[in-house]
Amino acid sequence: MATIGVFDSGSGGLSVLREIRKILPRERYIYYSDNANCPYGEKSPGFIIERGRAITEELLARGADAIVVACNTATAAAIAALRAEYSIPFVGMEPAVKPAALGTKSGVIGVLATAGTLKGSKYLKTRGLYAGSVRVVEHVGQGFVELVESLELEGPHAESVVRASLQPLLDEGADIIVLGCTHYPFLLPVMRKIAPSGIRFIDPAPAVARRLEDVLATLGTLPGGGPSVELLASGPSDTLEKLFTTI
Ligand code: DGL
Numbered sequence: 001m002a003t004i005g006v007f008d009s010g011s012g013g014l015s016v017l018r019e020i021r022k023i024l025p026r027e028r029y030i031y032y033s034d035n036a037n038c039p040y041g042e043k044s045p046g047f048i049i050e051r052g053r054a055i056t057e058e059l060l061a062r063g064a065d066a067i068v069v070a071c072n073t074a075t076a077a078a079i080a081a082l083r084a085e086y087s088i089p090f091v092g093m094e095p096a097v098k099p100a101a102l103g104t105k106s107g108v109i110g111v112l113a114t115a116g117t118l119k120g121s122k123y124l125k126t127r128g129l130y131a132g133s134v135r136v137v138e139h140v141g142q143g144f145v146e147l148v149e150s151l152e153l154e155g156p157h158a159e160s161v162v163r164a165s166l167q168p169l170l171d172e173g174a175d176i177i178v179l180g181c182t183h184y185p186f187l188l189p190v191m192r193k194i195a196p197s198g199i200r201f202i203d204p205a206p207a208v209a210r211r212l213e214d215v216l217a218t219l220g221t222l223p224g225g226g227p228s229v230e231l232l233a234s235g236p237s238d239t240l241e242k243l244f245t246t247i
Contacts, residue, residue: 001224002216005067007052009031009040010149011243012183016093017229018247019205020068023213026223029230030062031229031244036235039182040140041114045077048116050077056086058232063074064088066215067105068208072113072180076120089215093182096204101130103200109134110169112141113180123180133204137172139165141184148183148191149239154190162190176200 006017007109009195010033017031032055034040040048052074059067059076066089069075069082075092083090095117100109109130113190117123120169143161175209179185185203192201233240 002065002221003028005030005064005072007055008071010035010038011240014247015182015185016070018203019209026226028228031231033233033240035233040073041116048074048077049081052082070182073116076117081240088124091212094204095126095180096178096202097126098238101134104176106173106175107134108173109179110174110177115140117180142164145183158190163194166183177223179203
């Protein structure tokens with residue numbers, strides 16, 4: 001049985017754990033929410049690397065065989081440093097620009113992510129590969145992480161916060177929206193309410209889950225008897241526990 005550590009700045013990474021458990025239901029999972037330091041979106045890469053190290057140490061002490069960085073911002077800032085320092089495999093988030101670029105009919109794709117992710121070299125490189133054939137428009141999901149951390153997943157206030165960042169992408173003609181932050185899938189019902197019916201949203205979590213499956217196959221760990229999930233948080237754990245019951 002493999003023990004898989006999963007971490008995020010908060011509860012958003014549960015959207016990734018949900019997809020992982022669909023295809024790997026028998027492993028042992030330890031989920032770490034760094035909610036005492038949430039959001040990561042505007043924090044410096046140095047700070048996020050420090051937090052990544054501390055969380056990795058904690059997960060290793062609890063027996064992790066592999067770690068999923070279930071946070072686009074932390075993947076952008078810290079995964080290269082963590083891979084250089086630790087020998088266990090790290091699986092990170094991929095900005096789903098490619099499937100969006102291949103699927104768009106309008107020729108415009110929208111990306112919603114944090115400021116840190118949009119500035120990251122991995123995202124800029126991926127965008128550069130497709131920016132010639134399609135137009136890529138971006139917006140920070142301003143206030144989205146806070147909505148999810150306060151479990152405000154519907155209602156007029158959530159709708160107006162989400163509309164303020166989503167509408168500009170729709171106005172630019174985007175017909176596919178990439179969810180570039182793991183908190184955002186929890187706001188999909190609100191996004192679908194705001195967007196016209198033909199608009200598609202792409203969540204990269206299923207692809208990340210398949211990547212983890214490949215990594216575990218390489219490690220050669222046998223399927224466990226699970227499922228088992230341990231939830232850890234650097235701050236109060238109420239949101240994490242409540243959101244976990246929905247996945
Ligand atoms: N869930 C995160 C991400 O995927 C972090 C959001 C934040 O803390 O700002 O980017």
